[in-house]
Amino acid sequence: MNDMPETPRKATDWLKVLAKYRTPSTRRSLLELAATLVPFVALWAMAWMALSVSVWLALALAVVNGLFLVRIFIIQHDCGHGSFLANRSAQDWVGRILGVLTLTPYAVWRRTHSIHHAHHGNLDQRGIGDVTTLTIEEYRARSPMGRWMYRLYRHPVVLFVLGPSYLFILQNRLPMGLMNAGWRYWTSAMGTNAMIGIALGLIVWFGGFLPVLLIFLPTSVIAATIGVWLFYVQHQFEETHWSKGDDWQLHHAALEGSSHYVLPQPLRWLSGNIGIHHVHHLYSRIPFYRLTEVLEDYRELAEAQRLTIRESLSTVRLHLWDEAEGRLTSFAEAHARYGIA
DSSP, rough: OOOOOSSOOOHHHHHHHHHGGGOOHHHHHHHHHHHOOOOHHHHHHHHHHHTOOOOHHHHHHHHHHHHOOOHHHHHHHHHHTEEEEEEOHHHHHHHHHHHHHHHHOOHHHHHHHHHHHTTTTTTTTTTSSSSOOHHHHHHHHHHHHHHHHHHTTHHIIIIIIHHEEEEIIIIIOOOOOTSOOHHHHHHHHHHHHHHHHHHHHHHHHHSHHHHHHIHHHHHHHHHHHHHHHHHHHHHHHHTTOBBBBOOOOHHHHHHHHHHEEOOOOTTHHHHHTTBHHHHHHHOOTSGGGGHHHHHHBBBHHTTTHHHHHHHEEEGGGOOOOETTTEEEEEEHHHHHHHHHO
8 A cells, every 4th residue: 555645635636646547357347247147147036936935035035136236236337437348339238238127227327427427516516416405505595395395305214215216216217317318318218118128027927926026126126225325425424525616626526525435345345346436436437346456555545535334324414515614414403503494
């Protein structure tokens, strides 16, 4: 591991340093793909066979398989960033196929996610690919009904129970955010929907509705819930970064506005190292399996924005961006400090 420099590097200084990690290994990428898909398919098959023994066993296997579906999404995510395979065409087809498993139209997600990367932390450019976050002044300016609606949206039950299922099962069926952006995104959404429909039809044809209810849906819902939680804690922590206008700088916001979610193995493996999110946002072309190399080589990045699982639980109490304090705060604290109901 390299020693920390006497003067901490600026965000832009890291770009040249991190560029050496950007090249994917085709062999390693294919091994990672196989190491993810083989257990996923095996658990699906085991859960289906378990239906004849115990529905609870089948359900338990489906829940576990949700973790492998999260990793499938991370590989699709890397395909969207162009960091999984050197051959872009092959990479895009891998992403499209995995998008059927993750219920996520590849081209639609790739575009909306690129918008998220391009504007994260910019208070003037919110709305696509982010968890909706209001400033204290924006919340103060809302009507009582508007405040209630925002409180409802930020409630943990909505964000982490209802929201993930709505997002992946319903919202992803249309190219939301890109409805008027051209046929490419409609083709991606409708093509993915068609393949999902064919897959579900085959499942029902061969096994009835029970595999759909006890395997497909639980696996998808668990993966969606974990995925939304990971995305949330990667940006919704107290000392994250938001700014406006000329004060906003892409690379600074990427580094300072993304957490290093410290997960134990095997959770780090199952989540495809996405917890090393500050490095990913700063240089998104680094393959997920090389992010750990960066932390091993640069202690400054290994220690930056660390967020443990225990610490992450408290982030659900953060709701509003306090521009004066430069941090996320809770409704209760906003009321105590500013008298906002």
